[in-house]
Amino acid sequence: MKTFLDCYPCLLKVGLTAGRKASASEAQQIAIMHQSLEVLHSIDPALTPPEIAYLILKIAAEVTGDGDPYREDKHRSTEQALDLYPHMQALIAKAEDPLDTAIRISIAGNIIDFAAADDFDLWGTVERVLAAPYAVDDRPAFMETLDQAKDILYLADNAGETVFDRLLIETINAEYGKPVTYVIKSGPILNDATLEDAVQADLDKIATAIIETGSDTQGTILSRCSKAFRERFDRADMVIAKGQANYETLNEAGSKVFLLLQAKCPVLGRDAGAPVGGVILSQASERQPGG
Amino acid sequence: MKTFLDCYPCLLKVGLTAGRKASASEAQQIAIMHQSLEVLHSIDPALTPPEIAYLILKIAAEVTGDGDPYREDKHRSTEQALDLYPHMQALIAKAEDPLDTAIRISIAGNIIDFAAADDFDLWGTVERVLAAPYAVDDRPAFMETLDQAKDILYLADNAGETVFDRLLIETINAEYGKPVTYVIKSGPILNDATLEDAVQADLDKIATAIIETGSDTQGTILSRCSKAFRERFDRADMVIAKGQANYETLNEAGSKVFLLLQAKCPVLGRDAGAPVGGVILSQASERQPGG
Numbered sequence: 083m084k085t086f087l088d089c090y091p092c093l094l095k096v097g098l099t100a101g102r103k104a105s106a107s108e109a110q111q112i113a114i115m116h117q118s119l120e121v122l123h124s125i126d127p128a129l130t131p132p133e134i135a136y137l138i139l140k141i142a143a144e145v146t147g148d149g150d151p152y153r154e155d156k157h158r159s160t161e162q163a164l165d166l167y168p169h170m171q172a173l174i175a176k177a178e179d180p181l182d183t184a185i186r187i188s189i190a191g192n193i194i195d196f197a198a199a200d201d202f203d204l205w206g207t208v209e210r211v212l213a214a215p216y217a218v219d220d221r222p223a224f225m226e227t228l229d230q231a232k233d234i235l236y237l238a239d240n241a242g243e244t245v246f247d248r249l250l251i252e253t254i255n256a257e258y259g260k261p262v263t264y265v266i267k268s269g270p271i272l273n274d275a276t277l278e279d280a281v282q283a284d285l286d287k288i289a290t291a292i293i294e295t296g297s298d299t300q301g302t303i304l305s306r307c308s309k310a311f312r313e314r315f316d317r318a319d320m321v322i323a324k325g326q327a328n329y330e331t332l333n334e335a336g337s338k339v340f341l342l343l344q345a346k347c348p349v350l351g352r353d354a355g356a357p358v359g360g361v362i363l364s365q366a367s368e369r370q371p372g373g
Numbered sequence: 374m375k376t377f378l379d380c381y382p383c384l385l386k387v388g389l390t391a392g393r394k395a396s397a398s399e400a401q402q403i404a405i406m407h408q409s410l411e412v413l414h415s416i417d418p419a420l421t422p423p424e425i426a427y428l429i430l431k432i433a434a435e436v437t438g439d440g441d442p443y444r445e446d447k448h449r450s451t452e453q454a455l456d457l458y459p460h461m462q463a464l465i466a467k468a469e470d471p472l473d474t475a476i477r478i479s480i481a482g483n484i485i486d487f488a489a490a491d492d493f494d495l496w497g498t499v500e501r502v503l504a505a506p507y508a509v510d511d512r513p514a515f516m517e518t519l520d521q522a523k524d525i526l527y528l529a530d531n532a533g534e535t536v537f538d539r540l541l542i543e544t545i546n547a548e549y550g551k552p553v554t555y556v557i558k559s560g561p562i563l564n565d566a567t568l569e570d571a572v573q574a575d576l577d578k579i580a581t582a583i584i585e586t587g588s589d590t591q592g593t594i595l596s597r598c599s600k601a602f603r604e605r606f607d608r609a610d611m612v613i614a615k616g617q618a619n620y621e622t623l624n625e626a627g628s629k630v631f632l633l634l635q636a637k638c639p640v641l642g643r644d645a646g647a648p649v650g651g652v653i654l655s656q657a658s659e660r661q662p663g664g
Contacts, residue, residue: 087389087406091382098378112418115378119414123407 083330085131088349094118096197097138104148117141132300132327139271150270152196159194159242160282166204170249184253186211189361191246192239192325192344196273217360224340224363231320234262237302239325241279248288264289269298301327326350332366339366374621376422379640385409387488388429395439408432423591423618430562441561443487450485450533451573457495461540475544477502480652482537483616483635487564508651515631515654522611525553528593530616532570539579555580560589592618617641623657630657
């Protein structure tokens with residue numbers, strides 16, 4: 083997804099917020115704001131929002147000297163999600179359609195997003211997403227692809243959301259007997275899950291393997307990922323990709339890619355055809371000619 | 374009130390939104406965004422938000438060639454408010470404390486603000502504000518000043534809100550027998566009331582006079598107002614000033630100034646000591662030394 087002009091105000095916030103998380107002084111906050119304005123003024127408008135956010139978050143990291151200001155938030159999010167784990171597991175166990183319930187729970191977990199808000203009603207979101215109609219519903223294609231798939235990659239989004247992912251992976255294991263490889267970022271960016279966060283959520287015990295993208299950008303910008311990961315991505319016959327940044331970077335990555343998320347802003351909502359808060363399970367398209 | 378770093382994202386939106394109201398092409402929208410970024414990068418941080426918004430709104434006007442993109446919104450807001458006028462009049466007529474009810478209704482009208490949102494639940498806001506506790510409550514000083522006042526200026530904010538102002542002015546006339554001069558902007562800026570809007574709301578029949586600030590900035594930046602208006606302002610012994618921009622520009626203009634508004638953003642809320650949506654009747658302070 084390209085960066086729309088409506089994304090600029092949010093992009094201007096992301097560095098300031100990360101800087102404050104890192105206890106930036108007033109002078110440091112001003113420096114972050116000024117350099118963020120310069121980035122927005124000079125960027126290639128063909129970049130996706132995560133590519134621009136990356137530049138701005140690196141400014142905040144350089145100015146404050148703290149490249150991982152969300153580490154405590156990430157740890158706490160995972161703890162909160164783990165507290166809910168048995169309750170969500172029980173919901174799936176008694177569900178008429180366990181896979182659909184697990185998909186919805188995985189999407190509910192996408193509410194944990196420090197780029198969009200600073201706190202979340204986790205259980206309230208689970209209940210809402212379980213009851214909501216899908217705003218974008220490519221479940222038939224998802225089921226068909228899952229039926230055929232032998233090699234499934236699951237691209238993580240945020241720490242804490244990992245616990246919700248784990249429930250979907252456990253359900254895929256149990257219902258379809260299919261192994262799933264879990265993919266995390268190679269370095270900290272916002273509250274995106276890194277290896278430490280995935281291990282805190284016990285993904286190492288559930289997934290066939292945990293591998294890294296080779297990149298520390300939000301979403302999955304294949305050109306910035308390691309060669310090893312790109313080959314792994316190409317080889318997979320199904321990719322389940324979580325969250326808004328993966329939507330923004332992979333929504334034209336081909337029909338084996340499925341984007342599971344909540345629309346957390348009106349710009350993405352318009353692009354995906356969903357209201358804010360809408361539950362999205364969207365099959366990616368093939369890249370547009372010239373796109 | 375100074376401009377906080379948190380104001381920057383909103384200021385970046387204001388030009389784009391005004392440009393779109395004026396049917397800006399994609400290229401014009403990009404030009405507005407780029408020039409807005411330049412303004413934010415180069416401004417004197419001591420300016421108030423309305424002073425910066427003015428620069429950005431003038432960019433949108435220059436790029437699109439439309440200096441009054443909100444004229445239809447203004448007209449429609451006034452019509453909608455006029456529809457509610459008899460109902461609000463009835464509420465005041467049967468109120469135990471008609472002045473307090475009229476003050477609250479005047480503050481409720483401050484929800485009409487195209488800088489903050491694109492549509493409003495007018496009657497819902499009236500009911501909410503009538504029932505809400507004041508977040509900032511300088512009514513005792515307001516009453517005392519009103520008791521003594523001989524020459525009252527009432528600084529308008531937005532078109533449509535004018536109808537709500539009219540009810541407060543009518544109540545001051547009826548309960549206190551005091552004449553009130555109504556003050557509007559000298560030219561269009563966002564949806565701020567100009568002479569035409571005040572006349573559409575029949576303020577010319579209620580106020581002693583309608584006068585202009587001599588400026589087309591939001592709020593009341595005295596240094597940019599006409600000499601005639603500044604003298605009139607100095608001479609008045611009570612100033613009732615409506616809305617967020619008047620708060621931002623007059624909150625240190627002295628104890629005869631009373632700011633009536635709803636906090637429509639967290640930055641102003643923090644400054645005033647009110648939550649977002651909070652009902653504010655605040656006596657301005659004397660200008661800080663060096664401020």
